[in-house]
Amino acid sequence: MRKTNKTNFETAALKLPVHKASPALWTAIESQLSDANVTLNQKLPTHVADDALWHKISTQLPQKAPRRFNPGIWQAAASVALLAALGTALYFGKASKTENGGSSQNEIVLLQQNCAQFPEICASPDYVHLKNLLENLTTERNNLQKMSLQMPDARIKQYEHQINSDIDDIQHKILKLFL
């Protein structure tokens, strides 16, 4: 096995083909670090990861395990019923949106009902963020629908479809928060 002590290290350095580089440079770096009382890790810059990566990651997260039968089964059953009502409303709300341009006010009301049941979830930053997004998008879609009636345009329709798709995505995420 090759011996790798300091002597070998210095010998290896001497074998380098090119340089008369400052022989104690690494020592200088270490000394600079120790003078400043910092580690190499602290000396090197930190890189900031893109927050948007969360979106990609969140679609591949492990799902919550199904609830087990326990004394709180009635509360669970009530929650499931409420969520089912919300899910149904979201489904039919989506159908009605495409047919007659209905608003998402029903979904918002149902979300508020859900929040009475699960206040801690509705107080979470994720929920607040998603709910604000949902409200903004529904307002934007309503405006587009009005505009579309006055001035039919394929591009407006296309944008409206895009917003509907975003709304569905957000509703799905909101549902996941409660599951």
Add this chain to the structure above:
Amino acid sequence: MQEQQLVEQCRKGNIVAQKQLFMQYKDAMFTTLFRITGNKQDAEDALQEGFIKVYHALESFRSESSLGAWMKTIFIRTGLERIRRQIHFLDIEAADSEPVWFDDTLTGEMLEKAILKLDEGYRTVLLLIEVEGYKHREVAELMGISEGTSKSQLARAKTKLKTILGKNIEHNA
């Protein structure tokens, strides 16, 4: 949220806790991955892949080490898998990189630029030992090499780094 609570909530699939874990560790892990892979795109891909592994592996986390240290091992393995095919343990004579130009003040950015100029094998060992604080035994296990190779690669990495930095000093003199 305390670490243990955060882990418990993540295990239960609480998306808020999972996001908090991501926000809490993303920059530290990304920085490590950027240094290992040497580029932003690979680092981002490895970050994404690493977090998915972490969420799935949290069931096996036993608090024998800190959560951060446990996660870092997963991310380092993920980063290494990404560059594994590129790693070659070069002979001293074969190793020569383009110089990195800098002024007389050695900043963290300059030092990092020089480290990124090292070949993957040298760079990874140097980073794991000198930056991340792993022992040669641990590096050997992580990289699937012998302790002896880890030690010799570190020595050569330092020599090479001297060379890269020294060229600049000579150039600026």
